[in-house]
Amino acid sequence: MEQTEIVLTPAERLILNSYRDLVCGLEDYLGIGYEIVLHSLEDVEHSVVKIINGPHPGRTTGAPITDLALSMLSRIENENRPGYISYFSRNKKGEPLKAATIAIRGVGGRIIGLLCINFYLNTPLSHLLDSLCAPAQQSPAVTETFAENTRELVVQSVEQARAQVMADGSILPSNKNREIVALLHRWNIFKIKDSVPLTAQALDISPNTVYLHLRNVRQEEDA
Numbered sequence: 001m002e003q004t005e006i007v008l009t010p011a012e013r014l015i016l017n018s019y020r021d022l023v024c025g026l027e028d029y030l031g032i033g034y035e036i037v038l039h040s041l042e043d044v045e046h047s048v049v050k051i052i053n054g055p056h057p058g059r060t061t062g063a064p065i066t067d068l069a070l071s072m073l074s075r076i077e078n079e080n081r082p083g084y085i086s087y088f089s090r091n092k093k094g095e096p097l098k099a100a101t102i103a104i105r106g107v108g109g110r111i112i113g114l115l116c117i118n119f120y121l122n123t124p125l126s127h128l129l130d131s132l133c134a135p136a137q138q139s140p141a142v143t144e145t146f147a148e149n150t151r152e153l154v155v156q157s158v159e160q161a162r163a164q165v166m167a168d169g170s171i172l173p174s175n176k177n178r179e180i181v182a183l184l185h186r187w188n189i190f191k192i193k194d195s196v197p198l199t200a201q202a203l204d205i206s207p208n209t210v211y212l213h214l215r216n217v218r219q220e221e222d223a
Helices: 010-030 067-078 125-131 150-166 173-186 195-203 207-222
Strands: 034-040 048-052 084-090 096-105 111-120
Touching: 010 034, 010 048, 010 096, 010 111, 067 084, 067 096, 067 111, 150 173, 150 195, 173 195, 173 207, 195 207
Parallel strands: none
Antiparallel strands: 034 048, 034 111, 084 096, 096 111
């Protein structure tokens, strides 16, 4: 095996380790049929630092890098590619795959690892469809706001929070605005510039009242 090992800096190890959550997140999002592998180029004989292979057992953490992954790395480095390549392949069992190799870059832009995603093309369609359906025990689907600008985002978020709070009969009328502010705080809306005056305008209260509610909410969190 051609020597490709490098010595990672502490910062680069942090970069590479941050991809572990990405692997788990992709597994949760993509569902069945995927193998997702995180490789480190610091030790190619034990390059696999995180792997998700679902119903396709095989490689485990600590496994060596494959010749195909090294070949794709060479192509990314030598063919002036943007840092990724997708292709069709087969594993050692002959199972057909659609695969992607994505370079992970560290200090100075050098490649320190690889994220490899393999989709098993022989995954039954019924299994794929099942993975796209929400579980029966899951709460109602989450609503996401696709606003044209931050002002619209704040206003729509206030309306969503207001609707949620007003529908809750356990909240006293005198506490409605405070609970709306508390909800917006949990959604991180107040990290947006001018969110306080926009919230005040939407709720027909003063900015100082919004600040008062926000201060009280934060104090309760810190208590």
